[in-house]
Amino acid sequence: MICSKCGEEHPLEEMELTFRRPDDVAKLSAEERARLVQENNDLCVIDGMRFFIRALLPLPVESRDIPYCIGLWVEVTQATFARVYDLWDSDEQVLQKPFAAQIANEIPTADGSLGLRAEMRLTGPTTRPDVILQPSQHQLYVEQANGIDEHRAAEFSALFA
Numbered sequence: 819m820i821c822s823k824c825g826e827e828h829p830l831e832e833m834e835l836t837f838r839r840p841d842d843v844a845k846l847s848a849e850e851r852a853r854l855v856q857e858n859n860d861l862c863v864i865d866g867m868r869f870f871i872r873a874l875l876p877l878p879v880e881s882r883d884i885p886y887c888i889g890l891w892v893e894v895t896q897a898t899f900a901r902v903y904d905l906w907d908s909d910e911q912v913l914q915k916p917f918a919a920q921i922a923n924e925i926p927t928a929d930g931s932l933g934l935r936a937e938m939r940l941t942g943p944t945t946r947p948d949v950i951l952q953p954s955q956h957q958l959y960v961e962q963a964n965g966i967d968e969h970r971a972a973e974f975s976a977l978f979a
């Protein structure tokens with residue numbers, strides 16, 4: 819299907835925008851990172867003080883059954899981190915109430931995504947948590963609440979490179 823905004827095609831299988839690490843980890847030197855950071859592809863701790871979890875920010879897309887998901891990191895409290903760690907392999911995740919979290923990546927086209935307040939919801943032992951932004955005037959909140967079009971999804975994917 820040809821996009822009415824730009825005249826291009828936006829293939830569904832295009833890679834979704836993904837951040838490999840929280841911004842505050844990515845900007846450390848290799849030496850600092852080796853000394854201070856405990857990390858894997860799902861969890862990350864800086865100096866035993868700051869706690870991060872990898873999650874998905876779903877954006878509904880008109881004309882699609884499944885949302886466009888930005889892969890990003892959220893910062894949580896130590897207590898939340900410990901609770902999520904305890905529930906990591908548990909089916910009881912679905913019973914857990916959402917946790918308060920803050921966006922830990924700056925999405926280049928969405929003005930000031932770093933630090934946005936959100937809820938993180940566990941979705942099951944084999945899937946990443948979902949992030950739902952707290953209501954605000956922010957562009958990204960409006961896009962999550964109202965949905966985006968294929969063209970906007972392609973703009974996010976283009977940030978990947």
Ligand SMILES: [Zn+2]
Nearest residue numbers: 821823824969
């Ligand atoms: Zn387009």
